[in-house]
Amino acid sequence: MGFRQSVLPYIASILICLCAVILAFTGSFGFAVAGIFLAALALVTTRKLLEKIATANEQACFLDEKLVQSQKLASIGELSAGIGHEINNPLAIISQETEWMQHILKRIGEKDSKEVTELQDSLKEVLHQVDRCREITQNLLDFARRKDPVFQEVNVNKLIEDLSRLVEKEAILHQIEIRRDFQQDLPLVHTDAPSLRQVVLNLLTNATHAVQKDGKIRIATKSSQNGSVDIIVEDTGCGIPKDHLVKIFDPFFTTKPEGKGTGLGLSICHGIVDKLGGRISVSSEVGKGSTFVVTLPVNQQRGTRPS
Amino acid sequence: MSGKPKVLIVDDEERFRTTMAKLLTVNGLEVTAVGSGKDALEELKAKPYDVITLDIRMPGMSGLEALAEIKKVNPGIEVIILTGHASVDTAMEIMKLGGYEYLLKPTSTEELMNKIDAAFERKLTREQKTRKGEGS
Numbered sequence: 001m002g003f004r005q006s007v008l009p010y011i012a013s014i015l016i017c018l019c020a021v022i023l024a025f026t027g028s029f030g031f032a033v034a035g036i037f038l039a040a041l042a043l044v045t046t047r048k049l050l051e052k053i054a055t056a057n058e059q060a061c062f063l064d065e066k067l068v069q070s071q072k073l074a075s076i077g078e079l080s081a082g083i084g085h086e087i088n089n090p091l092a093i094i095s096q097e098t099e100w101m102q103h104i105l106k107r108i109g110e111k112d113s114k115e116v117t118e119l120q121d122s123l124k125e126v127l128h129q130v131d132r133c134r135e136i137t138q139n140l141l142d143f144a145r146r147k148d149p150v151f152q153e154v155n156v157n158k159l160i161e162d163l164s165r166l167v168e169k170e171a172i173l174h175q176i177e178i179r180r181d182f183q184q185d186l187p188l189v190h191t192d193a194p195s196l197r198q199v200v201l202n203l204l205t206n207a208t209h210a211v212q213k214d215g216k217i218r219i220a221t222k223s224s225q226n227g228s229v230d231i232i233v234e235d236t237g238c239g240i241p242k243d244h245l246v247k248i249f250d251p252f253f254t255t256k257p258e259g260k261g262t263g264l265g266l267s268i269c270h271g272i273v274d275k276l277g278g279r280i281s282v283s284s285e286v287g288k289g290s291t292f293v294v295t296l297p298v299n300q301q302r303g304t305r306p307s
Numbered sequence: 308m309s310g311k312p313k314v315l316i317v318d319d320e321e322r323f324r325t326t327m328a329k330l331l332t333v334n335g336l337e338v339t340a341v342g343s344g345k346d347a348l349e350e351l352k353a354k355p356y357d358v359i360t361l362d363i364r365m366p367g368m369s370g371l372e373a374l375a376e377i378k379k380v381n382p383g384i385e386v387i388i389l390t391g392h393a394s395v396d397t398a399m400e401i402m403k404l405g406g407y408e409y410l411l412k413p414t415s416t417e418e419l420m421n422k423i424d425a426a427f428e429r430k431l432t433r434e435q436k437t438r439k440g441e442g443s
Contacts (some may be wrong), residue, residue, distance in 0.1 A: 085364070088391025089320060092412035096326040099416050103333055130413055137391075138411070166398060169408060173425065194396055 014039075084140035087133065095130045098123050149192030149275055156189050156229060156296075157182045157221055160200055164219060167204045174213050178204075181220035187298050189229050191276050196296075199269045199280075203233040203292050206265065210237025210290065223298070228278075231294040239286040248282055312357035312427035316340040317347040317373065318389070319365040327360075330416045336423070344373030351380055358426045360419070361406075363390040363397065371400060378405045383433065385426035389414065 102123050105116060161180065168178050200219075207217045218234040240248060249270040273280045277297050284290035314336050318324040324340040331338045339354070341347050345368055347359065359377065363370035374386055388401050388409035398409050407426045410419065 085392045088412045089323070092391065092414070093320070093323050093326070095413040095415070096323065096330060099330055100326055103330070127415075134411075134413055162399060162402065166402065169425070173421065197396070197399070 081141060084137040087137050091130055091133055091137070095127060098126045098130070149195050151190050151192055153188040154191050154193045154196065156191075156196070156231065157184075157186055159193060159197060160219055160221065160231065163197060163200050163204060167201070167208060171208050171217070174208070174215075176208055176211055176214070177216050179216065179218045181218055183220075183222045186221050186223055186229060189296055190299050191296055195272045195276060199272050199294060200231065200233075202265045202269050203294070206292075207233055207235035207237065207290075211235050212237070227298050228295050229298055231296070232291060233293075234289065234291045236289040239288055240282070240284040240290055241286055245282060245284060249280070311336050312423060312430075313337045313355065314339075314423060315347060315350060315356045315359045317342075317344065317359060317365075317370075318362040319343060320362070327416075327419075331420070331423075334416065334420055336420075344368030344370065344376065347373060348376055348380060351377065351384075356381075356384060357430055358407075358423050359384060359386045360389045360423075361386055363388060364392045371397075371404065374401065374404045374406055383430060385430050387419075387422050387426060389419070 102120065105120055105123070108116075160182070164178050164180060171178055204217070204219065211217060216236045218232070220232040220234070221229060222232070223229045249266050270280055273294055273296070278295050280292065280294050282290060282292050314331060316324045316327055316331075316338060318327070318340070319342050321342065324342065328338045328340040339350060339356075341350055343365055344361075347361070350356075361370045361373060361377075365373075368376070370388060370390065374388070377384060377386060382405070385407040386405070388397075388406055389412060390397075390409065391412040401409050407429065408422050410422060
């Protein structure tokens with residue numbers, strides 16, 4: 001609060017007090033009491049009003065800062081997306097040229113000399129490093145996509161069905177079955193569809209990686225009476241040991257071999273679900289499989305979570 | 308599976324499309340490569356193809372626009388989007404336009420071959436079903 005704002009109420013109340021004293025000396029005691037009461041009231045009211053003005057000013061400054069911050073983040077996001085996309089294309093060419101060299105080496109390297117073996121080893125390493133770069137660009141693109149959610153009425157069953165079809169194409173190649181178990185009268189959910197797609201796609205992809213050939217994945221939806229909707233992704237995979245379960249949503253925690261996973265997928269999912277006002281939980285048994293449950297409020301109010 | 312698929316590569320990056328054509332050819336496929344959506348539509352009028360690999364970000368006609376046009380000309384053809392510019396939402400858009408699959412660059416020839424084989428198999432199965440339907 002500024003100097004003028006803190007002094008002004010006192011000056012106003014002193015003036016009223018002075019009026020009261022003058023009135024007392026002129027013999028109007030009742031007016032004097034009333035004057036003092038008014039002075040006290042003026043002091044309290046003015047202070048309250050000024051406090052409100054100060055809070056509003058602070059809030060305006062905060063919003064300005066937030067706006068600048070979000071504009072900065074948006075620029076970083078655009079830059080990251082640009083870098084990610086532009087790097088992917090030359091990476092594709094490096095990868096192809098390396099494969100072409102491997103092909104030529106196979107043709108000429110029938111004698112299997114030491115040099116040829118070394119060259120083959122080097123080219124294999126180039127491809128390995130290309131894979132690493134691909135992971136990095138993918139993370140940059142994921143980061144760029146992290147925008148403020150736009151809440152709309154979403155048909156969750158349809159959203160999941162579309163994604164299941166997408167993942168099924170890959171799953172069929174490994175004889176993995178994706179079983180749908182949707183509640184038919186599921187209410188529309190007030191949420192951000194692109195963010196929810198990212199979460200469900202991540203859970204489904206993880207499930208296909210967890211189950212071996214001939215495994216099963218069940219994706220289900222159900223609503224509960226407390227105004228929330230559950231999305232359940234269940235797999236018959238290898239399961240997660242108890243000591244890993246507590247760290248599963250930590251950034252950079254991964255059980256995949258080096259270079260195969262960044263350990264950011266579930267952490268990003270956790271962040272998104274939190275932003276959508278929901279929660280994500282996991283239960284698992286080693287050797288039997290895992291179940292991930294995303295609980296979302298049907299009517300999202302900022303900052304509220306389903307109980 | 309009867310025969311090998313005839314594949315059309317559509318990508319504005321010349322080095323990418325020529326090396327990809329060589330890699331797919333040594334794997335036994337019959338491959339042609341063009342540099343734009345417009346050239347792809349011309350090529351489709353001249354020759355029949357089974358599978359197309361299509362880039363999204365190209366000057367002139369974008370990959371998604373090209374996909375819509377290709378499906379108008381030849382609805383039975385299978386299109387695999389192969390791009391450095393994909394997201395879940397793009398994948399949804401591709402599916403809505405009738406695309407078969409999308410792959411994010413860089414991808415290995417083996418992975419691409421698997422997708423092409425699966426797309427070709429789907430095309431053949433659909434054609435067989437149509438023939439059976441017409442026969443009965």
